[in-house]
Amino acid sequence: MDAPHSQVFFPSNFQELFSAWSRFPDAVPFAGGTCLIRGFPAGGSGMSELPALPKNILSLDRIDELKRITRTERYLEIGAMVSLNDIIALGKSIPEALSKTLNGIAGPQVRNLATAGGNICSAGTPFGGIDIAAPMTALDARYELRTAFQNRWISALRFSSFGSSALAPQELLTRIRMPLEHWNYTVCRKFHSRDLGGETGGVMVFIAKNEKNLLTDIRIVFAGSCLLRDKDSEGFLKGKKLPLDHKDAVHYREMWSAYLSGMEKPGPMLKAKLINCVESCVLGLAD
Ligand SMILES: Cc1cc2nc3c(=O)[nH]c(=O)nc-3n(C[C@H](O)[C@H](O)[C@H](O)COP(=O)(O)OP(=O)(O)OC[C@H]3O[C@@H](n4cnc5c(N)ncnc54)[C@H](O)[C@@H]3O)c2cc1C
Structure with a gap:
């Protein structure tokens, strides 16, 4: 029997996302795609210039909640789909340790596509990002992880010690919460x-x-x-x-x-x- 077709889902909210994920448990979240495209070598289709992407893809692009940035007096919350350049554009609202680190990642084109969530969740994969873990851990950031049934918070220190394997099956990183403190050095x-x-x-x-x-x-x-x-x-x-x-x-x-x-x-x-x-x-x- 032929294998089912490859599919790309474009959920616009979490309910749609987790419903698609439960039907296709092998589906892979796709954020900016910079790591996924870099990490999957060309397949054997004869079109060697095309990257061989995962069979089933869950695009996160239409979930507005993942693109939100909120600021209180004590915290900054960044949605997983906020691009590295959009975080840098927050200027003095973000700690210098974070802006300096993000400015050192790849070039501006990649930073326009690459997302905070993608950088964090690609850690431990062959072409994954590693840099963001340093400021996030130093600043005592916490990450919200969500499945169809529950959400939990995990410290950047704990998450980064495990890399992407800190994620349970069908678990999504949804936002990052960072204490806003003034660091003199x-x-x-x-x-x-x-x-x-x-x-x-x-x-x-x-x-x-x-x-x-x-x-x-x-x-x-x-x-x-x-x-x-x-x-x-x-x-x-x-x-x-x-x-x-x-x-x-x-x-x-x-x-x-x-x-x-x-x-x-x-x-x-x-x-x-x-x-x-x-x-x-x-x-x-x-x-
Ligand atoms: C030319 C180039 C240079 C680079 N240089 C550096 C560098 O100097 N330093 C550095 O740290 N990184 C570097 N990178 C890596 C880059 O930072 C990552 O590719 C990027 O941050 C990944 O983000 P993305 O949004 O594109 O993720 P994607 O490629 O879309 O996804 C990456 C992985 O994370 C998973 N994922 C994405 N979002 C979520 C989520 N919300 N919840 C759960 N899982 C998720 C995906 O399923 C996938 O497995 C470079 C990349 C390129 C292409």
């Missing part, structure tokens, strides 16, 4: 695999804030072939006076170094670069 550094002898690169985000001369919060997150955030070393510096005592800054660097040496990934070249970067960020706060 932000450093974002992108590591390209071409400078690492082919090792997978990634992004490191450093954010810190102070009240008067007290350091009230500090976070360093790396996202690449793995996700790194050391809460012990963060705790060591919180509450210290600024400028930091040089000895404390050096001790923080040593804590990070010990944390990294216990990690299987990333490789030695990137580990060395990360230590240098942590050192220059934290010494920047010292006398």
